[in-house]
Amino acid sequence: MSQEAMNQLRAWMAEQGLDAYMVTQPQNRSYLSGWLNDDVEGAGLLLVGRQQQILFTNPLYKEVVENEAQGWQVNVPPSREYWAAIATSAQEHGWQNIGFESAALTFAEYEKLRRSGESIFTLHPFEDSYIEKLRQVKQPHEIELLKRAIAITDETFTHLCSWIQPGMTEKEIQWEILRYMISQGADGLSFDSIVASGPHGSMPHAHPSERHVQRGELITIDMGARYKGYCADMTRTICLGEPSEARMQEIYDAVLNAMKTCEAGLYAGIAGSAADALARNALNVAGLSEYFVHSTGHGVGLQTHEGPNLSPRSPDTMVLPEGTVVTVEPGVYIPGWSGVRIEDCVLVKENGVEVLTQSPTELVLQR
Numbered sequence: 001m002s003q004e005a006m007n008q009l010r011a012w013m014a015e016q017g018l019d020a021y022m023v024t025q026p027q028n029r030s031y032l033s034g035w036l037n038d039d040v041e042g043a044g045l046l047l048v049g050r051q052q053q054i055l056f057t058n059p060l061y062k063e064v065v066e067n068e069a070q071g072w073q074v075n076v077p078p079s080r081e082y083w084a085a086i087a088t089s090a091q092e093h094g095w096q097n098i099g100f101e102s103a104a105l106t107f108a109e110y111e112k113l114r115r116s117g118e119s120i121f122t123l124h125p126f127e128d129s130y131i132e133k134l135r136q137v138k139q140p141h142e143i144e145l146l147k148r149a150i151a152i153t154d155e156t157f158t159h160l161c162s163w164i165q166p167g168m169t170e171k172e173i174q175w176e177i178l179r180y181m182i183s184q185g186a187d188g189l190s191f192d193s194i195v196a197s198g199p200h201g202s203m204p205h206a207h208p209s210e211r212h213v214q215r216g217e218l219i220t221i222d223m224g225a226r227y228k229g230y231c232a233d234m235t236r237t238i239c240l241g242e243p244s245e246a247r248m249q250e251i252y253d254a255v256l257n258a259m260k261t262c263e264a265g266l267y268a269g270i271a272g273s274a275a276d277a278l279a280r281n282a283l284n285v286a287g288l289s290e291y292f293v294h295s296t297g298h299g300v301g302l303q304t305h306e307g308p309n310l311s312p313r314s315p316d317t318m319v320l321p322e323g324t325v326v327t328v329e330p331g332v333y334i335p336g337w338s339g340v341r342i343e344d345c346v347l348v349k350e351n352g353v354e355v356l357t358q359s360p361t362e363l364v365l366q367r
């Protein structure tokens, strides 16, 4: 746990008039407590008071929490009755106004908590948790973990490039990605790998199938290793042997240019919408923007998709903070034909970016 993050959270709580803040979103819980756990259901929650910091959990996690959540008072209520235990704590500490993450609490849980706290405290919802804002700016140790996750992903791509052959199925490739990442020290995958060959490439989130990859077609591979909780995210589009149509290389070059143009134009303080426009305008010049059906990028960290977003829908006030790590991933998807996506992770600095992804960006693998 970072003491700096706790201090910032408490300063924000004071501004909001909160006596305590309840954290139920799993990665926010990990970030603040140091206890790495993605489990939602009943795993536990944090209550941060002006002085106190209490981690409520159940007997399944008691031992690991006591080891990992340094500085937290651990409370294991009988029969997982968190809501009654929170009311007891609130009474003990005089908490009257408690903030909570409304996007990470079910209505049923909210109702139970509200009833437990009747005449003790009032609940205040926050749809965008302040902790998510804190998480956008990576601390040095987080950047190291992200770099390791990204390096494992790069090593996996290098391995795939020598291993992959025409005739393998998308699922065989999916399996090899998992096997290799684990062998290189990954915890697992950041997300289910995408291997989309030929016509499947027009679907940005295609599921790997029994289809055999072929010489001369486009193959999009989107994958990421997870390392100590931190998520890499990378896409490369490759072709085994020479492309069967000249258009494949043309579209590939346009997408690569859009990615490079965006990476070259990013800096701390740029609005998320302006960042998106860098890639979108480059594809527009190439006459391809109608086929770019998603936003340009997203933050990565304890989650594969987190803030800040590089999106045309980002409010103008949403800027990329210095020290955030985001993806840049333009794509072109032509229904019935195929698609291209290329995705790097970059660290946003004062005057530019450091490109963290090291994998090469050549389309053609000689086969």
Ligand code: ZN
Pocket (backbone or CB within 6 Å): 222, 223, 233, 234, 235, 343
């Ligand atoms: Zn991706």
Ligand code: ZN
Pocket (backbone or CB within 6 Å): 233, 298, 327, 329, 343
């Ligand atoms: Zn991504």
